[in-house]
Amino acid sequence: MTSSAHITLYLSTHDKIIALPSGPGRRWxxxxLDLAGFTQNHDRLHTLALDDQSEARQALTHLHQAARDCQVTVTTHPRPFLGDIAQMIVAALPGHWTAETEPLREQQDQHHLRDFVWETGALHRLLDTNQLGCTAILRDGGGTELLLAERPSDGAYLVGALAPSPDDVHLTAPAPRSVIASSARLAARSIQTRLLPDYERAVHISRLNEAEEDLRWAQDREPGTYDTTHLQAALYRFRAHAITFIATLRDKTTLSAEQVFFLDRMEDVLILDDLDDPDPEALAVAEAVWLVDGEELIEMARVATPPAAITPAKPKPLAAAIPPPAAAAATGPRR
Structure with a gap:
């Protein structure tokens, strides 16, 4: 009889064993795991501490006994736990990144994640065609979210961007390409040098496109024909993008005195204190400045568009008589 439930054990670097239950009979x-003494942590992962090796051995013996009784198969995974890899990656990234392991208990959990992956490339296909035990989400605290997964066929790590909320920006720029690496160190380097610059550029271009579209729509309307609700929604979207544009311009460009004055004035006028119930006079001033000077802000922001990441040239292939090193052979080809 084929078991409908499976337990995969990982030896974690944090002196514990991680157990991932899977399969249609996952509850068994x-x-x-419960009968053996495994506990669930805040990530909903079953763990077994290895502080007391005698107790740990006893718990593992009980696990195999309980698994037999419940008709559950148990295997030990030879590779590091993905959550540990995620922690190594965020530790190597600049800024304040965090990692959260996402157990994929049901197939629908995996499909739900797949729908949020921005690029419909390698990572999207991996989630669509493979049953994974877990993934990890990497967050920078400022809204950027990346998804980390391990490819079962060769153990390569795939990292791709999750799409920003449509409430923040309507995505019109090409999605940043996922990166593939054979180790946490290489993954962190590819994220920093390629994925994040491409992500920043795509979001920035999408903001520019949406801000320009809203401004053109508002400028093309005849006076008195505006739908107040739609007009305010467009102004609020522009305001949200303007905040980002101004911050980017101040942080990453050299500004003249006139440009500094212009940005200060735009910020004072557009950033309303109460968005839910704004002062009608302040709203009218913001609308007037938006319609007259919004184009100049967009043009300044367009000049500050981040450059596209430079993909390193592929090295020349080695002579056929020389076999590739093992580490290179284990790395999946970059799309």
Missing amino acids: AETA
Whole structure:
């Protein structure tokens, strides 16, 4: 009889064993883990501490006994736990990144994540065609979210961007391409040098496109024909983008005195204190400045568009008589 439930064990770098239950009979696997003394942490992962090796051995013996009784198969995974890889990656990235492991208990959990992956490339296909035990989400605290997954066929790590909320920006720029790496160190380097610059550029271009579209729509309307609700929504979207544009211009460009004065004035006028119930006079002033000077702000922001990431040239292939090093052979080809 083929088991409908499975438990995969990982040896974690944090002196514990991680257990991932899977399969249609996953609840039987969870029962076996509970009977053996595994506990669930804040990430909903079943863990077994290795502080007391005697107790740990006893718990593993009980696990195999309970698994037999519950008709659950147990295997030990030879590669590092993905959550540990995620922690190594965020530790190597600049800024304040965090990593959260996402157990994929049901197939629908995986499909839900797939729908939020921005690029419909390698990472999207991996989630669509493989049953994964877990993934990890990497967050920078400023709204950027990346998804990390391990490819079962060769153990390569795939990292791709999750799409920003449509409430923040309507995405019109090409999605940043996922990166593939054979180690946490290489993944962190590819994220920093390629994925994040492409992500920043795509979001910036999408903001520019949406801000310009809203401004053109408002400028093309005849006076008195505006739908107040639609007009305010367009102004609020522009305001949100303007905040980002101004911050980017101040942080990444050299500004003249006139440009500094212009940005200060735009910020004072557009950033309303109460968006839910704004002062009608302040709203009217913001609308007037938006219609007259919004184009200049967009043009300044367009000049500050981040450059596209430079993909390193592929090295020349080695002579056929010389076999490739093992590390290179284990790395999946870059799309």
